[in-house]
Amino acid sequence: MSPATTDHGGKGAMTATDIQIAICGSAGDGTIAAGNILRNALATAGYRVISFDVYPPEIRGFGKCISRLRITTEQAYSLKEKSDCLISLDDSHTIPHVGEVRDFGAVIFEAKPVAQVPEGGHITAHVRPGQIPYGFSIREISEQATSSNRSRNVVALAIMAGLFGLDKGPFRQTIDSTFGKKNKKVAEVNLDAFETGYAVGAATFKLDSVKFGPPGKSVRQGKVTILSGNAATVRGLLDAGIDCYFGYPITPATSIMERLAVEMPKRGKRLLQTEDEISAIAATVGAGYAGARAATATSGPGLALMMEMLGLGTIAEVPAVVLVSQRGGPSTGMPTKTEQSDLNAAVYGSHGDSPRIVIAPTNVEGCYRCAGKAFEMAEAYQTPVIVLLDLYLSNRYETVVLANEAPFNPDCNKRWRRTERDEVYRRFAASDDQISARAIPGDEGGMHVVTGLEHNELGRPNDTPEIHTAMSVKRHDKLKAALRHPDFTICKRFGDDGPIDVGLLGWGSTFGECLEAMFMARAEGIRCAAMKVVMLSPFPADPVAEFMDDCKAVLVPELNFQGQFARLVQAELARPVVPLAKVSCGPMRVEDIVEEIRRLAAQVHQPLAAE
Amino acid sequence: MPDTTPAATAPHYVIIGVGVSGSQAAAELRDHDRTARITIITASRLPFYQRYDLPRVFNGVHDWRTFMVHQPGYYSDNRITLRRDTRVGGIDAKNRLLHLTHKETVHYDKLLVASGGRPYVPEHLVDYRRLMFGWGSFEDAMAVRQALPDGGHALLLGGDMIGLDLARTLIATGHRVTLVAGEHSFWPHQVPATERPKYLAALQALGLELLEEGDLGGIVAVEQSVAGLPARRVVFGDGSDLHGDVVMPFFGLAPQVEFMAGAGPDIERGLLVQRSLRTTDEHIYAAGNVCQIWSEKDRRYKFYNGWKNVRLMGSVAAANMTGGSDEFRSNPDAEALRLDDQGRIQSPFWEYQ
Numbered sequence: 001m002s003p004a005t006t007d008h009g010g011k012g013a014m015t016a017t018d019i020q021i022a023i024c025g026s027a028g029d030g031t032i033a034a035g036n037i038l039r040n041a042l043a044t045a046g047y048r049v050i051s052f053d054v055y056p057p058e059i060r061g062f063g064k065c066i067s068r069l070r071i072t073t074e075q076a077y078s079l080k081e082k083s084d085c086l087i088s089l090d091d092s093h094t095i096p097h098v099g100e101v102r103d104f105g106a107v108i109f110e111a112k113p114v115a116q117v118p119e120g121g122h123i124t125a126h127v128r129p130g131q132i133p134y135g136f137s138i139r140e141i142s143e144q145a146t147s148s149n150r151s152r153n154v155v156a157l158a159i160m161a162g163l164f165g166l167d168k169g170p171f172r173q174t175i176d177s178t179f180g181k182k183n184k185k186v187a188e189v190n191l192d193a194f195e196t197g198y199a200v201g202a203a204t205f206k207l208d209s210v211k212f213g214p215p216g217k218s219v220r221q222g223k224v225t226i227l228s229g230n231a232a233t234v235r236g237l238l239d240a241g242i243d244c245y246f247g248y249p250i251t252p253a254t255s256i257m258e259r260l261a262v263e264m265p266k267r268g269k270r271l272l273q274t275e276d277e278i279s280a281i282a283a284t285v286g287a288g289y290a291g292a293r294a295a296t297a298t299s300g301p302g303l304a305l306m307m308e309m310l311g312l313g314t315i316a317e318v319p320a321v322v323l324v325s326q327r328g329g330p331s332t333g334m335p336t337k338t339e340q341s342d343l344n345a346a347v348y349g350s351h352g353d354s355p356r357i358v359i360a361p362t363n364v365e366g367c368y369r370c371a372g373k374a375f376e377m378a379e380a381y382q383t384p385v386i387v388l389l390d391l392y393l394s395n396r397y398e399t400v401v402l403a404n405e406a407p408f409n410p411d412c413n414k415r416w417r418r419t420e421r422d423e424v425y426r427r428f429a430a431s432d433d434q435i436s437a438r439a440i441p442g443d444e445g446g447m448h449v450v451t452g453l454e455h456n457e458l459g460r461p462n463d464t465p466e467i468h469t470a471m472s473v474k475r476h477d478k479l480k481a482a483l484r485h486p487d488f489t490i491c492k493r494f495g496d497d498g499p500i501d502v503g504l505l506g507w508g509s510t511f512g513e514c515l516e517a518m519f520m521a522r523a524e525g526i527r528c529a530a531m532k533v534v535m536l537s538p539f540p541a542d543p544v545a546e547f548m549d550d551c552k553a554v555l556v557p558e559l560n561f562q563g564q565f566a567r568l569v570q571a572e573l574a575r576p577v578v579p580l581a582k583v584s585c586g587p588m589r590v591e592d593i594v595e596e597i598r599r600l601a602a603q604v605h606q607p608l609a610a611e
Numbered sequence: 612m613p614d615t616t617p618a619a620t621a622p623h624y625v626i627i628g629v630g631v632s633g634s635q636a637a638a639e640l641r642d643h644d645r646t647a648r649i650t651i652i653t654a655s656r657l658p659f660y661q662r663y664d665l666p667r668v669f670n671g672v673h674d675w676r677t678f679m680v681h682q683p684g685y686y687s688d689n690r691i692t693l694r695r696d697t698r699v700g701g702i703d704a705k706n707r708l709l710h711l712t713h714k715e716t717v718h719y720d721k722l723l724v725a726s727g728g729r730p731y732v733p734e735h736l737v738d739y740r741r742l743m744f745g746w747g748s749f750e751d752a753m754a755v756r757q758a759l760p761d762g763g764h765a766l767l768l769g770g771d772m773i774g775l776d777l778a779r780t781l782i783a784t785g786h787r788v789t790l791v792a793g794e795h796s797f798w799p800h801q802v803p804a805t806e807r808p809k810y811l812a813a814l815q816a817l818g819l820e821l822l823e824e825g826d827l828g829g830i831v832a833v834e835q836s837v838a839g840l841p842a843r844r845v846v847f848g849d850g851s852d853l854h855g856d857v858v859m860p861f862f863g864l865a866p867q868v869e870f871m872a873g874a875g876p877d878i879e880r881g882l883l884v885q886r887s888l889r890t891t892d893e894h895i896y897a898a899g900n901v902c903q904i905w906s907e908k909d910r911r912y913k914f915y916n917g918w919k920n921v922r923l924m925g926s927v928a929a930a931n932m933t934g935g936s937d938e939f940r941s942n943p944d945a946e947a948l949r950l951d952d953q954g955r956i957q958s959p960f961w962e963y964q
Contacts, residue, residue: 118715129658
């Protein structure tokens with residue numbers, strides 16, 4: 001596959017099943033757990049699932065949790081604007097979200113709350129006339145089935161499953177495997193709760209227009225799994241042969257370390273939780289210098305702490321992989337809210353001219369590929385590689401199809417081997433591709449100096465203008481080859497070919513919304529295409545410029561205030577784009593993008609005012 | 612344009628019931644008072660829909676939205692809060708509070724009870740309710756549609772005008788209908804004994820098979836049939852029986868006023884109201900099949916049925932709740948049953964909009 005590719009395929013006919021279910025409750029209600037059961041059950045049943053949870057920074061007893069799942073039989077790229085069904089486990093948190101349910105969708109809620117409800121505080125005061133309210137005695141059903149109200153989440157889920165006529169089998173299987181691991185009795189209790197709730201739902205006259213079709217054939221065939229972005233990242237790291245991991249916990253990257261801590265020892269690999277992010281990056285660069293495939297993961301605040309050592313990695317030409325899952329900032333900011341505001345830090349961060357490779361997957365499958373490919377690139381171009389994730393991508397689950405064989409090259413080193421007895425090893429020797437042959441400690445005759453100081457070919461400190469210029473050129477130019485890295489898509493065009501009215505340039509998790517918006521715009525007759533840009537540094541100027549040549553207007557939707565990617569594009573290409581920069585504490589709204597596309601499409605067709 | 616945002620002091624009109632009278636009242640309340648808060652509370656999961664049209668489920672109309680009277684946007688456009696799947700547990704008339712069964716209390720300034728009636732089932736048949744199909748809602752209608760096979764046999768007990776309307780559609784759609792006629796036949800019309808035979812004959816001319824309950828010693832049981840026969844069996848006092856796929860009681864409507872017990876306003880069978888539709892509580896009104904209205908002529912409280920009467924009640928109640936002094940005057944046409952030139956039954960009860 002060429003690095004920059006084009007996909008002419010659009011969305012086919014209307015999907016047989018395209019349903020979004022939202023579960024909302026308070027921390028401690030089991031909202032996320034119910035979402036997990038639903039996600040796994042429907043994936044087991046053979047549907048494609050995209051899910052994303054929103055939860056508060058506090059552990060329990062505060063704040064709102066929402067689990068949203070989009071269930072489809074064809075590929076979907078983001079959550080939908082409107083849900084088809086909303087399950088309330090806590091009206092006070094759910095009421096603000098009632099408007100997210102489409103007309104003739106379902107709202108399932110507790111009809112017999114325990115405590116007195118203030119006037120207007122019950123969800124029935126807020127369900128829209130077009131929506132169908134389904135009140136059930138969820139707590140009572142749970143108590144009758146299990147002698148406890150702790151299974152309210154499972155009961156509510158079961159009522160929904162019964163109401164929509166979903167197959168019980170995958171739910172039973174998921175509940176059994178989820179709870180049975182801890183305690184068989186807990187699994188049995190929850191299965192009882194599920195059966196009772198399911199019967200209530202199945203006996204309820206269905207008035208909504210939510211219809212599940214059978215799972216799609218294509219999903220049933222092949223090696224299909226459901227993974228979160230972070231889980232896919234971990235699998236990519238493992239499949240690419242990670243040797244060492246050093247990290248310090250931080251939301252939303254922590255689960256990368258948690259998963260690796262389970263998996264790496266099984267493979268004889270090492271993971272160390274360091275005392276802070278500075279140590280983590282220092283150890284990662286050190287391990288890279290020693291020839292290991294080493295990685296660390298962090299979020300924006302941790303990335304800030306890593307900047308100095310990233311500079312060392314750049315000047316010392318040491319491979320290192322840094323996974324950065326962005327969240328709302330600056331400072332501690334909003335640890336549980338997604339944002340794409342660390343692009344500048346990732347691309348430009350660190351002192352001096354400090355080029356590095358920055359890649360940003362756009363979906364869960366991309367997380368897998370980027371994590372594995374990051375090791376290849378770090379080795380091949382002897383530099384730190386940042387994989388830029390964000391909370392929305394880290395925490396969202398998608399049904400993905402993974403290749404049976406890991407698609408990663410286990411060794412991309414340009415290794416130095418002594419060929420003559422008295423050969424002097426020049427660690428930073430000039431070459432056509434500006435990538436010097438690399439010896440690692442212990443290689444015979446490969447002894448050399450590595451320092452954070454500017455250096456000559458031997459690695460010895462040298463601050464003459466000639467050397468600094470030559471080395472600066474070397475460090476920048478060698479990265480250009482990354483734009484042709486084998487089996488890696490640096491950018492890709494979707495939608496209409498040829499000249500178009502509005503082109504979307506998207507990156508990271510927001511690209512799913514860009515694609516959905518593009519499909520909607522095309523359905524409205526607007527000539528539209530979208531290009532995802534996976535490699536942010538070095539910037540793929542040629543294919544992006546080629547794409548922009550076709551566009552009358554270029555829109556850049558992203559989740560940050562400054563329009564960081566839009567500025568990057570303008571700086572690289574000196575061409576205007578229209579930024580759509582939002583800091584909405586959640587994923588970009590598809591409708592917001594579509595509205596902007598409509599506006600731009602109308603603008604480009606407007607006749608010029610008469611002189 | 613005048614500001615129509617409800618002020619904190621704007622009165623709160625609460626209507627219980629989203630049938631013809633409740634919905635009419637809500638619309639007219641909004642016309643009379645642009646700033647008031649208006650809330651409709653109903654146990655139904657659906658917004659106002661045309662119950663009179665329900666026989667159309669046998670004409671292939673299976674989407675409830677077809678019966679919907681207003682588009683969903685109507686309620687927000689008119690700032691009417693519609694609370695469905697919501698039940699009133701009791702009323703504290705002294706403090707003007709509604710107690711909802713989900714432990715919420717709602718304050719009202721003026722309350723209109725328009726909760727309608729539920730199908731009445733005579734006491735001797737109450738135990739067999741689970742073997743019979745009701746006909747009070749879209750859900751009921753679809754349940755009958757599902758249970759009654761094409762060309763199947765429906766047994767209609769009683770034969771009020773709601774049931775006879777359904778019978779007309781069932782016959783037209785190829786079903787067999789047997790009416791077990793009795794004292795409630797033609798309800799709410801009161802047919803003199805002398806005229807009854809000609810109306811029954813008119814029904815037979817429509818294609819109904821007719822039995823007189825009195826001739827058979829009354830209905831004593833409704834049972835599940837044995838395998839191989841239609842699903843239900845009606846047993847009569849003389850030992851005879853009748854099989855059918857569905858059994859449906861049509862004995863008129865009983866007002867739904869249980870939640871008003873002990874609230875204060877006088878109740879006989881329904882809520883007793885003056886012609887202003889005000890109950891004995893100055894803040895509570897009633898309209899529709901739930902109320903009995905004082906008739907000066909008859910010197911008693913009477914039920915007035917049929918959509919024209921019920922809708923008029925909604926209008927009168929709304930006018931008076933907002934300070935008017937209207938009186939309910941029954942439309943005589945709305946109560947007349949007659950045979951036309953071709954001997955067909957004509958009832959204003961069937962002529963709905």
